Amino acid sequence: MQAQKQLQKSSRNKVxxxxxxxxxxxxxxxDLISGALIFLVWLIVGVxxxxxxxRITSIGEGESLEPSRTLGCVHMPGxxxxxxxxxxxxxxxxxxxxxxxxxxxxxxxxxxxIAVLGDSTTEGLQVAMDETYARQLQNRLNASAVQNSRPxxxxxxxxxxxSYSTGQERxxxxxxxxxxxxxxxxxxxxxxxxxxxxxxPQSADHVTPRPYFHLEKVTEDSTSLKLVEDDSVLKMNAAxxxxxxxxxxxxxxxxxxxxxxxxxxxxxxxxxxYTKIKRIIGKISFPGSVRHSTAIIHPAYALPDAMQVTAxxxxxxxxxxxxxxxxxxxxxxxxIGGDETFEKEEAALKETxxxxxxxxxxxxxxxxxxxxxxxxxxxxxxxxxxxxxxxxVLSSSIEHQKP
Amino acid sequence: xxxxxxxxxxxxxxxxxxxxxxPKSYRKTLLLLASYIFYMHWMPKYxxxxxxxxxxxxxxxxxxxxTQLHKKKKVFLVAGxxxxxxxxxxxxxxxxxxASVFDSLKLVSPVLGVHTLDAATSPALKIILxxxxxxxxxxxxxxxxxxxxxxxxxxxxxxxxxxxxxxxxQIAGPIKRFQDFVxxxxxxxIFSAAYFQDGIxxxxxxxxxxxxxxxxxxxLVNAGYAGIHTLSTADAWITVSAFTLQLFFDFAGYTxxxxxxxxxxxxxxPENFNWPYFAANLTEFWHRWHISLSTWLRDYLFIPLGGSxxxxxxxxxNTFLTMVLGGLWHGASWNFVFWGVLHGxxxxxxxxxxxxxxxxxxxxxxxxxxxxxxxxxxxxxxFWLLTxxxxxxxxxxxxxxxxxxxxxxxxxxxxxxFGQICTQFLESTIPAALLIYSIFCLGRYFTARLSDMQxxxxxxxxxxxxxxxxxxxxSMPFKLASCVFVAVLILGFAPSQIIPFIYFQx
Numbered sequence: 063m064q065a066q067k068q069l070q071k072s073s074r075n076k077v078x079x080x081x082x083x084x085x086x087x088x089x090x091x092x093d094l095i096s097g098a099l100i101f102l103v104w105l106i107v108g109v110x111x112x113x114x115x116x117r118i119t120s121i122g123e124g125e126s127l128e129p130s131r132t133l134g135c136v137h138m139p140g141x142x143x144x145x146x147x148x149x150x151x152x153x154x155x156x157x158x159x160x161x162x163x164x165x166x167x168x169x170x171x172x173x174x175x176i177a178v179l180g181d182s183t184t185e186g187l188q189v190a191m192d193e194t195y196a197r198q199l200q201n202r203l204n205a206s207a208v209q210n211s212r213p214x215x216x217x218x219x220x221x222x223x224x225s226y227s228t229g230q231e232r233x234x235x236x237x238x239x240x241x242x243x244x245x246x247x248x249x250x251x252x253x254x255x256x257x258x259x260x261x262x263p264q265s266a267d268h269v270t271p272r273p274y275f276h277l278e279k280v281t282e283d284s285t286s287l288k289l290v291e292d293d294s295v296l297k298m299n300a301a302x303x304x305x306x307x308x309x310x311x312x313x314x315x316x317x318x319x320x321x322x323x324x325x326x327x328x329x330x331x332x333x334x335x336y337t338k339i340k341r342i343i344g345k346i347s348f349p350g351s352v353r354h355s356t357a358i359i360h361p362a363y364a365l366p367d368a369m370q371v372t373a374x375x376x377x378x379x380x381x382x383x384x385x386x387x388x389x390x391x392x393x394x395x396x397x398i399g400g401d402e403t404f405e406k407e408e409a410a411l412k413e414t415x416x417x418x419x420x421x422x423x424x425x426x427x428x429x430x431x432x433x434x435x436x437x438x439x440x441x442x443x444x445x446x447x448x449x450x451x452x453x454x455v456l457s458s459s460i461e462h463q464k465p
Numbered sequence: 466x467x468x469x470x471x472x473x474x475x476x477x478x479x480x481x482x483x484x485x486x487x488p489k490s491y492r493k494t495l496l497l498l499a500s501y502i503f504y505m506h507w508m509p510k511y512x513x514x515x516x517x518x519x520x521x522x523x524x525x526x527x528x529x530x531x532t533q534l535h536k537k538k539k540v541f542l543v544a545g546x547x548x549x550x551x552x553x554x555x556x557x558x559x560x561x562x563x564a565s566v567f568d569s570l571k572l573v574s575p576v577l578g579v580h581t582l583d584a585a586t587s588p589a590l591k592i593i594l595x596x597x598x599x600x601x602x603x604x605x606x607x608x609x610x611x612x613x614x615x616x617x618x619x620x621x622x623x624x625x626x627x628x629x630x631x632x633x634x635q636i637a638g639p640i641k642r643f644q645d646f647v648x649x650x651x652x653x654x655i656f657s658a659a660y661f662q663d664g665i666x667x668x669x670x671x672x673x674x675x676x677x678x679x680x681x682x683x684x685l686v687n688a689g690y691a692g693i694h695t696l697s698t699a700d701a702w703i704t705v706s707a708f709t710l711q712l713f714f715d716f717a718g719y720t721x722x723x724x725x726x727x728x729x730x731x732x733x734x735p736e737n738f739n740w741p742y743f744a745a746n747l748t749e750f751w752h753r754w755h756i757s758l759s760t761w762l763r764d765y766l767f768i769p770l771g772g773s774x775x776x777x778x779x780x781x782x783n784t785f786l787t788m789v790l791g792g793l794w795h796g797a798s799w800n801f802v803f804w805g806v807l808h809g810x811x812x813x814x815x816x817x818x819x820x821x822x823x824x825x826x827x828x829x830x831x832x833x834x835x836x837x838x839x840x841x842x843x844x845x846x847x848f849w850l851l852t853x854x855x856x857x858x859x860x861x862x863x864x865x866x867x868x869x870x871x872x873x874x875x876x877x878x879x880x881x882x883f884g885q886i887c888t889q890f891l892e893s894t895i896p897a898a899l900l901i902y903s904i905f906c907l908g909r910y911f912t913a914r915l916s917d918m919q920x921x922x923x924x925x926x927x928x929x930x931x932x933x934x935x936x937x938x939x940s941m942p943f944k945l946a947s948c949v950f951v952a953v954l955i956l957g958f959a960p961s962q963i964i965p966f967i968y969f970q971x
Contacts, residue, residue: 097942100940100942100943104946105950108947108950108953112950112953115897116957118897121894121957121958148961150893152892317957318953321953321957322956325956325959332471332962333470333472335471335472
């Protein structure tokens with residue numbers, strides 16, 4: 063009887079306890095969800111405030127490139143770029159994806175067009191657009207024409223794009239530059255350009271998505287070689303490179319995205335630990351996510367000689383340019399430190415130029431002859447004074463080459 | 466390891482998580498281990514130096530406390546101080562002493578008819594300064610002196626080693642007092658949400674000061690000093706003003722990160738700055754700037770020299786000597802000696818001026834006026850700004866060139882037209898960062914005032930205001946979102962390169 067009473071008592075006590083437990087777990091769940099929602103709302107408010115603040119202060123506007131399935135990357139048309147990584151510039155890219163003002167595709171009568179191609183050095187985001195060698199070259203040539211009472215008018219178009227290899231420059235010529243009908247095509251050849259043309263075995267998460275090149279025999283018995291484009295890396299990254307309206311919009315418009323993207327770049331360059339952690343996270347396979355591979359990818363052909371491939375690219379670019387009735391001038395980056403590998407590359411280019419009849423101009427002498435040569439560079443790129451020296455060398459070269 | 470580097474961003478959360486997950490008895494060992502990893506990350510061999518100094522000073526502490534004979538105590542104390550100072554001198558001042566002796570010989574040699582040194586340059590010594598040596602040697606001196614003065618020594622060697630190596634204050638101070646630290650070590654550290662919240666706040670505030678302001682101002686100052694021979698008058702003023710701000714934001718920011726890191730681990734380290742650029746005179750300035758150094762210099766240099774107990778002349782002499790040695794502590798060069806001389810003279814004159822003002826009735830009446838206060842603040846900042854030229858310039862001739870640019874620019878650059886440095890300043894993110902920091906400070910000031918009013922209950926605050934302040938103060942999701950907001954804001958202002966702490970050289 064006593065035990066029965068106790069049982070009844072304990073069962074009477076148990077019911078409210080269970081109720082309290084389920085009520086408290088329900089409250090916890092409610093608190094958690096409402097907390098997460100409040101966090102999300104404040105996060106959105108914060109992002110909006112940051113977007114406005116960054117827009118006013120021109121922060122997070124360093125992003126200038128977007129993915130391209132054929133070239134790896136291209137400039138975003140009409141994008142406002144504020145560049146502060148090295149030097150400073152704050153200007154719009156052109157609607158034709160050039161680091162330049164707007165140019166009509168049709169060449170105006172009486173105008174000689176010069177297209178300049180190259181990497182970040184030619185693009186010149188480190189200085190104002192008016193201070194790039196492309197613009198200074200145009201000013202010098204026009205001033206000289208006026209001074210010498212010549213009817214010539216010059217228009218220089220800047221097609222320089224950061225990270226481009228010679229191979230990408232050649233493809234850009236075919237895709238875009240030739241429709242502007244330039245009379246002269248200038249390519250600034252930089253350190254590392256040659257190595258970027260070939261695909262060396264490397265891990266999948268390290269390889270830069272861009273077209274690579276190698277040489278193949280024309281026929282089995284033939285000794286002559288043809289240039290072959292290897293787009294396997296572009297295909298491998300097709301998912302990332304294909305147009306994505308939402309991502310493209312964010313990349314173009316979001317300053318917060320610009321900040322995070324720039325910090326990602328800075329940390330990837332400066333902090334080895336960051337790269338390691340990113341690689342570890344990349345290895346983790348989440349359900350439904352694309353697993354990054356760190357396996358070494360080998361090309362399906364023997365490792366080509368980089369300079370041989372580069373010389374061939376220049377030969378083919380030159381024949382394209384000549385077919386279009388224009389002339390090619392290759393300018394080599396100033397080799398102030400006397401780098402032996404680069405000296406050999408310059409020599410090989412000069413030899414190709416001699417055979418294929420295009421000019422190869424070195425900037426080394428002009429840079430070394432400048433009195434205060436320390437002013438010619440910011441950190442890695444030309445300062446406005448460096449750009450001026452390049453413009454001087456090119457204007458004199460173009461004027462001397464006039465038929 | 467830099468507080469503003471990515472490695473620390475990984476290191477600190479790992480240490481904090483492990484610290485609170487481990488049983489209490491293992492926490493101090495973990496902190497000690499973490500502190501040595503932190504210190505040896507840059508140059509592992511210097512871990513041995515701090516270890517050896519820790520052991521020796523631990524021994525001196527016990528020896529001083531263990532002996533009853535006053536003379537013996539004094540011998541141990543003097544031996545300890547000499548050893549610590551010798552170590553500091555060897556690493557920090559050997560190069561300076563050798564160069565100074567060599568330059569003196571070079572000056573004297575033509576008089577003596579010896580010409581062998583004419584074309585010679587000072588021998589270059591490759592002594593790398595161990596990080597934070599100026600801070601931890603001062604902590605050791607404080608420890609043995611206080612034990613000599615009667616404080617009980619730290620008997621637990623792990624606790625003593627942790628006091629010496631505690632990573633949040635190891636490299637940039639503040640110079641801790643062992644009594645405060647040991648009290649915290651003895652108390653069982655319990656996780657405190659308030660500490661944690663304050664810690665995160667201090668870290669974010671410090672990062673903004675260091676990265677968004679200090680580092681960007683540093684780039685401007687470097688550009689100014691790199692082109693010192695072509696600076697216009699206006700650009701020279703911008704450069705020295707920028708350095709004045711850089712010095713504060715860099716040092717105060719780094720200290721905030723250290724203090725915040727300590728709070729995440731449940732420890733409090735003292736404040737080091739209290740709005741120094743609002744000080745109305747030089748004496749007040751030194752009570753607000755690098756407080757832990759100022760109080761150290763007071764307790765272990767000024768007072769042992771006689772303090773203000775003697776005649777006015779003796780007090781002035783002691784003040785002057787303290788500041789000259791304080792100047793030399795900041796760096797091993799004649800620039801810092803002269804900087805110390807100027808600050809010593811400035812402090813003496815400032816005190817004399819104030820006693821003069823209190824004697825002259827007309828001036829004494831003007832003293833409480835806000836304009837008098839403003840004039841005091843401006844003149845103190847102006848003095849600090851000008852002496853900052855000696856602090857930043859690499860050599861005395863460079864400091865003189867900057868001085869010439871500021872006041873006697875006779876060339877075509879003498880215009881007040883803004884040049885390259887002004888353009889760089891306007892193109893940078895510094896104006897926006899300064900504006901944001903000012904808004905933040907004003908916000909903090911008014912929130913604190915509202916909260917004070919609320920406490921006093923004599924002013925009715927408008928209800929919506931009150932509820933917003935209360936709600937934002939309590940809502941965890943709001944706080945988390947704010948942290949993300951500030952972190953992205955800092956990233957937006959961060960320069961492309963990680964710049965070390967400016968006081969590393971000291």
